[in-house]
Amino acid sequence: xxxxxxxxxxxxxxxxxxxxxxxxxxxxxxxxxxxxxxxxxxxxxxxxxxxxxxxxxxxxxxxxxxxxxxxxxxxxxxxxxxxxxxxxxxxxxxxxxxxxxxxxxxxxxxxxxxxxxxxxxxxxxxxxxx
Numbered sequence: 370x371x372x373x374x375x376x377x378x379x380x381x382x383x384x385x386x387x388x389x390x391x392x393x394x395x396x397x398x399x400x401x402x403x404x405x406x407x408x409x410x411x412x413x414x415x416x417x418x419x420x421x422x423x424x425x426x427x428x429x430x431x432x433x434x435x436x437x438x439x440x441x442x443x444x445x446x447x448x449x450x451x452x453x454x455x456x457x458x459x460x461x462x463x464x465x466x467x468x469x470x471x472x473x474x475x476x477x478x479x480x481x482x483x484x485x486x487x488x489x490x491x492x493x494x495x496x497x498x499x
Contacts, residue, residue, distance in 0.1 A: 370397070370398055370426065370428060370472065370473075370474045370476075371398075371428045371429055371430065371431055371472065371476060371477070371478050371481050372398045372399070372400075372421075372423075372425055372428070372429070372430040372431070373396065373398065373399040373400075373424070373430070373431055373433070373468060373472075374399070374400055374401075374402070374417075374420050374421055374424055374431070374432045374433070374445075374454070375399065375400070375401045375402075375432075375433045375460060375465070376401065376402045376403075376404070376417060376432060376433070376434055376435070376441040376444075376445060377401075377403060377404065377434065377435035377436075377441055378403075378404050378435055378436070378439055378440070378441060379403060379404070379405070379406075380403050381403075381435050382401040382402065382403055382433075382435070382460075383401050383403055385460065385461075385462060386399065386401055386465070388462060389462060389465045389466050389469055392466055392469075393466055393469035393470050394469075396465075396468075396469045398424060398426070399424075400420040400423065400424055402417050402420050402441075404440055404441050410440065410444070413440065413441075413444055414444050414447075414448065417441075417444050417445055418448055418452070421445075421448060421452045421454055422452065425452065425453050428478065429453040429454060430452065430453065430454045430455075430478075431454070431455050431457065431468070431478060431481050431482055431485065432445050432457070433457050433460035433464065433465065433485070434456060434457070434458045434459075434460060435458075435459075435460055436458065436459070437458040437459070442456070442458060455478050455479070455481075455482045457482055457485055457486060457489075459489060460489075461489055461492060462492070463488045463489055463491065463492025464485045464486075464488050464489045464492070465485075467484055467485060467487075467488035468481060468484065468488075
């Protein structure tokens with residue numbers, strides 16, 4: 370099964386996983402790595418690498434990141450040269466709920482990233498009073 374790694378500035382990744390758990394239950398083969406204030410970049414990189422390696426059981430890891438261009442993104446982008454990962458930025462609830470409910474043992478990394486991207490796009494709506 371493709372692993373899921375959720376990384377972010379601060380506790381956002383832990384909070385979103387906790388919230389998704391209220392809707393979808395416990396998500397297997399998932400880990401979070403929070404970049405905490407004052408954390409050394411080397412420490413964060415080591416934690417992300419270890420989580421990525423632990424989650425990859427042969428099918429790869431889908432990494433959800435809060436923001437493109439920040440330290441969590443830059444860290445996983447650099448590590449992606451050594452790890453079997455696909456990176457998706459702009460993580461949100463719709464994305465993670467879809468992954469939690471629809472991920473199967475047979476799904477590939479490419480199939481999962483497509484599902485997550487579609488869920489993110491479809492989850493954005495503007496409700497206006499006309």
